[in-house]
Amino acid sequence: MLKGKHILLGITGSIAAYKSAVLCRLLVTAGAEVRVVMTPLAKQFITPLTMATVSQHPILVDFFNPENGEWNSHVKLGEWADLYLIAPATANTMAKMATGVADNLLLTSYLSARCPVAVAPAMDLDMYAHVATQRNMEQLRKDGVHIVEPGSGFLASGLVGKGRMAEPEQILEAVKAILAEKKKSLEGKHFLVTAGATIEPIDPVRFISNHSSGKMGYAVAEALAARGARVTLISGRTSLDVPQGVERVDVLSAEDMWRECVERFAASDGAVMCAAVADYTPATVAEQKLKKGDSDMRIELRRTKDIAATLGAEKGGRVLGGFAMETENEQQNAQGKLERKNFDFIVLNSLRTEGAGFRGDTNVVTLIDRECQEELPLMSKREVAERIVDKIENFL
Ligand code: PMT
Numbered sequence: 001m002l003k004g005k006h007i008l009l010g011i012t013g014s015i016a017a018y019k020s021a022v023l024c025r026l027l028v029t030a031g032a033e034v035r036v037v038m039t040p041l042a043k044q045f046i047t048p049l050t051m052a053t054v055s056q057h058p059i060l061v062d063f064f065n066p067e068n069g070e071w072n073s074h075v076k077l078g079e080w081a082d083l084y085l086i087a088p089a090t091a092n093t094m095a096k097m098a099t100g101v102a103d104n105l106l107l108t109s110y111l112s113a114r115c116p117v118a119v120a121p122a123m124d125l126d127m128y129a130h131v132a133t134q135r136n137m138e139q140l141r142k143d144g145v146h147i148v149e150p151g152s153g154f155l156a157s158g159l160v161g162k163g164r165m166a167e168p169e170q171i172l173e174a175v176k177a178i179l180a181e182k183k184k185s186l187e188g189k190h191f192l193v194t195a196g197a198t199i200e201p202i203d204p205v206r207f208i209s210n211h212s213s214g215k216m217g218y219a220v221a222e223a224l225a226a227r228g229a230r231v232t233l234i235s236g237r238t239s240l241d242v243p244q245g246v247e248r249v250d251v252l253s254a255e256d257m258w259r260e261c262v263e264r265f266a267a268s269d270g271a272v273m274c275a276a277v278a279d280y281t282p283a284t285v286a287e288q289k290l291k292k293g294d295s296d297m298r299i300e301l302r303r304t305k306d307i308a309a310t311l312g313a314e315k316g317g318r319v320l321g322g323f324a325m326e327t328e329n330e331q332q333n334a335q336g337k338l339e340r341k342n343f344d345f346i347v348l349n350s351l352r353t354e355g356a357g358f359r360g361d362t363n364v365v366t367l368i369d370r371e372c373q374e375e376l377p378l379m380s381k382r383e384v385a386e387r388i389v390d391k392i393e394n395f396l
Contacts, residue, residue, distance in 0.1 A: 001176050003031030008077055008113070010086035010106045011051065012093040013041025015156040016122035016165035020046060023087055023168035024054045030172065036060065037077065037106045039093065063105055074105055076377070078112030083179060086110070087148070088122030088165045091133045097145070098136040114390065116178050118146040120171050125161030148174045185393060187228035190268045192261060193221040194275035194307065196236030198254045202299060203286035210276045211358040214238030216323070217274030219385035221246045224272075227389060232268075234260045236275055254278045254304035265311050269396070270319030272388065273308045273343075276358075280304060312342030319344050319395040321388060325358075327351045334368055344395050345369040347388060367391055 007027055011020045020036075027034050034055045038048065048059040060072045078084070086093065086106070093106070097119075102108045110117060119140065127133060128150065137147060148171050152162045166174070195217020200208040214235060221233040222243035231246045234257055242248045251257045254277045265271060280301035290297070308322050322343040324334035327350065334348040348366040349356045355378045356364040363384045366375045369391075376387060 001030060002027065002179070005032045005082045005179060006080050007032045007034050007175070008081035008084045008109065009034050009036045009055070010084065010089075010093075010109070011036060011038045011042040011046065012086065012088055012090045012106065013039055013045060014088040014090050014122040014165070015045060016088035017042055017045035019165060019168050020087060021050050021054050023171055024051065026168050026172045027175065028055065030176075035077065035080070037109055039104050039106050060105055063108075072105060074108035075112045077109045078114060079376075081113060081115045083115050083175060084110065084113045084117045085120070085171070085175060086118070087120035087171055089119035091121075091123045091127045091130075091136075094119060094121065094133065094140060095136045098139040098143075116146060116181075117144070118148055118174060118178055120148040120165050120174075121150050121163070122165035123150075123163045124155055124157045125159055125163045128161075128163040146174065146178050184228040186224060186389075186396075189228075189270075189396070190230040190232070191224050191392075192232050192234060192264055192268050192271035193217055193224065194234045194236075194257060194261065194271070194273050194277070195221065196238040197276050198236045198257055198278045198304075199252045200254065200278045200281035200304075201252075201285045202282050203288065203290045205289050208278060208280070208282070210278070212236065212276035213359045214240050215359070215361065216363060216381050216384070217272075218243055219381040220272050220274055220388055223382065223385035223389045224392075227393075229269075232264055234264075234275070254281060254307070258305045258307045258310065261307050262310060265314065265318070268318065270392065271311055271321070272392070273311075273320075273322040275307075276325065277307060278304055306341070308341040308343065312340075315342055319392050321345050321347065321392065323347045323349065325349055325351065331366075331368075334366070338368060338370070345391055347384075 011017050024034050035057050036051045036055045037060045052059050064071050096107055097110055102111050148166045151164045153164045155163050196214035197210045197212040218240050221231045225231045225245040233246050233248045235248050249260050281304050283300040283302045320343050324337050324346050326333050330350045334346050338346040346368050351357050353364045355362045363381050364378050
């Protein structure tokens with residue numbers, strides 16, 4: 001259920017921090033990768049060594065490593081996480097979250113997080129019941145933060161009442177439910193995704209094509225389907241398996257891809273154009289294998305139809321995203337394509353960047369729309385796909 005999920009576990013200064021080790025172990029056992037960020041006070045309640053051991057990663061507390069000055073980037077943590085879980089969350093930390101105070105790494109990570117955030121409050125019963133705490137929790141709820149309700153029982157103060165952090169097993173169930181909810185955010189929506197290379201025949205044995213493997217487009221299709229969307233993947237030739245829950249339509253040429261896309265676009269909620277489509281195709285296709293002679297040969301090429309531009313002209317309220325594969329003047333060319341094809345956003349990848357582009361499992365992209373642009377670090381194509389789907393959700 002949590003396999004491959006990135007969970008950022010925040011620990012604040014509460015006696016309930018002793019349960020965080022068990023919680024972390026449960027998350028890791030369920031398949032999640034867990035990174036732990038602690039407030040300075042939390043270290044008084046559970047040691048970084050314990051948390052580093054159970055999470056299998058060094059613990060983050062300070063903005064930088066005092067030994068070597070290395071920066072602990074809260075922005076990167078916020079980008080990395082699929083879920084930010086703060087357990088235990090003290091009244092003090094929740095008050096700061098509710099008002100946007102950012103005076104430690106745990107809080108700056110909260111302000112940078114793009115993923116769902118959950119808190120498991122832990123405090124004395126009177127602190128929990130206090131109008132200020134309740135007001136702050138209400139604010140957090142309005143801000144979209146999930147609250148894993150505390151239980152009732154013996155408290156560190158010796159009193160009995162509501163304020164005990166939920167048990168690790170209950171928090172694990174809440175984490176699963178939150179991630180499942182995120183998954184279903186596109187239920188009822190239908191998207192087209194183009195992927196792979198088109199093939200433009202010259203004769204029965206030769207063709208013009210390119211290096212696209214389809215991996216980027218298949219990752220986008222998979223990420224959309226994982227969030228509950230119905231996905232039609234219009235795919236050039238590839239050796240990839242059809243992602244779970246995705247309908248694949250196989251095509252060969254740019255003309256075939258154009259036809260299949262145009263036919264389906266009106267009934268969809270949008271499209272992501274990942275395919276590397278031939279801009280030119282042989283003007284005629286020889287019926288028999290072309291024989292070589294002594295002189296050079298010329299093949300006359302004619303323009304293919306621009307699929308993205310055709311869909312862009314009929315876009316209406318649908319979301320249309322495209323890619324730009326560039327080798328020079330990257331920004332300028334991508335901006336030009338965004339406008340000409342009437343994309344809502346374009347994903348720029350450059351062949352000049354190591355780890356980006358064709359065939360590999362990673363990409364380095366800049367997401368560009370009319371308001372802003374965002375450079376992402378080297379990521380797996382699946383992670384890039386998640387970010388693209390986040391963007392689509394924002395447009396919807
Ligand atoms: O498949 P992989 O090996 O994983 O590689 C991924 C990728 C490099 C192919 C992918 O990330 C990518 O950049 N795809 C777009 C490649 C491309 O053809 O870009 P372009 O700049 O030529 O085209 C701009 C946009 O118009 C693209 O969205 C393209 O799909 C679309 N287009 C182009 C021509 C055409 N006739 N019809 C189109 O729809």
